Amino acid sequence: KTAAASLVKGVVFPTPNKKSKGILICTTTHGNTFIGPNAQDMENKEDTAVTLTGMDEIMNSARKLIPNLPMGASITEFAGLRAVSGSGDFVIGASPVAGLFNAAGMQSPGLTAAPAVAEMIVEAVLAYCPAAVKADFKAVLPQNPLFHRLSHEEQAKLIEKNRLYGRVICRCETVTEAEIIAAIKAPCGAKTVDGVKRRTRAGMGRCQGGFCGPRVTQILARELGIPVPEVLKERADSHLFYEKNSADEGEA
Known part of the structure; x- marks a missing residue:
């Protein structure tokens, strides 16, 4: 089978519609290829299930762009939730809760807008709690070797x-x-x-x-x-290993 990485260089978009820019095929910065995402309105903010219907939608849409994508080479699937405001616009700045600042409601432009959003949040925080920039502040993180x-x-x-x-x-x-x-x-x-x-x-x-x-x-x-x-996998109670119960010592 043809490797996905040899089929895609960059981002392949379908024709956008009123709902979204559509399901795309994209090369990652690490040389892998991903397809998706789809967009479904959810009522439960805890529902991050990967569904068969959703996967079929993504795979069928991707095959319209590149018919011979090797789906058998898939490594994993992801699902997540994003908060979208009723107006469809960004929600940025101080909230009604003292000390809580929003950087929410972002959809596709969120990554591109991140530097400007950060500046807006800094201004909001300084208005709430005046502070001075550290004299030895380093704006660039040290680069560890890859x-x-x-x-x-x-x-x-x-x-x-x-x-x-x-x-x-x-x-x-x-x-x-x-x-x-x-x-x-x-x-x-x-x-x-x-x-x-x-x-x-x-x-x-x-x-x-x-x-x-x-x-x-x-x-x-x-x-x-x-x-x-x-040691946790991620959140509280996401333990990966447990101490052996003394009552189980004699079990085969």
């Missing part, structure tokens, strides 16, 4: 400095233990398995964390100084 994008020579030099760059934890995405530790120890660092995934891509590949998930959990427990059963 091991999988380096040449063999550059990788070898990193491993000489830190042997943990030589221990690949996520084989699908070639993410090393050194990169995971850096993500955990960074300001506002990762505290959960999904936090590590979003920062490093460990668990984003073909096996979806089947091999690296337990190793990432062990590293989190060690670096955070907590027992393995206390």
Whole structure:
């Protein structure tokens, strides 16, 4: 079968309609390909189910753009919710609740508008709680090396400095233990398995964390100084491992 990455370079849009710009096919910054999303009005803000009807809609629409997409190469599916205001416009600034600021109601232009939205939120926060910019404020985050994008020579030099760059934890995405530790120890660092995934891509590949998930959990427990059963996948009560019940010790 033809790999999806060889079929798509960039973003392929259908003809937009009044509801949305339509279901698209797009190359990600990491070289993968995604199709979607669709848009369905939901009443329950907790309903993030992936449905068969929704998947059929996305796949059928994508095949109209590129008929020979290898759907069998799919890695995973996602669903999420976004709040949309009744007017269809952005909701930005101070809310009626003291100290709560909205940056909501955004649809397609949200990413493009993010820098301007950030400036508006800063102005609203300063109006509520005057503050001064830190004298040593650094506007640019330090860039950690991406091991999988380096040449063999550059990788070898990193491993000489830190042997943990030589221990690949996520084989699908070639993410090393050194990169995971850096993500955990960074300001506002990762505290959960999904936090590590979003920062490093460990668990984003073909096996979806089947091999690296337990190793990432062990590293989190060690670096955070907590027992393995206390490591969360993401939210509260999303435990991945539990202590064995003493009553089960004798069971086969």
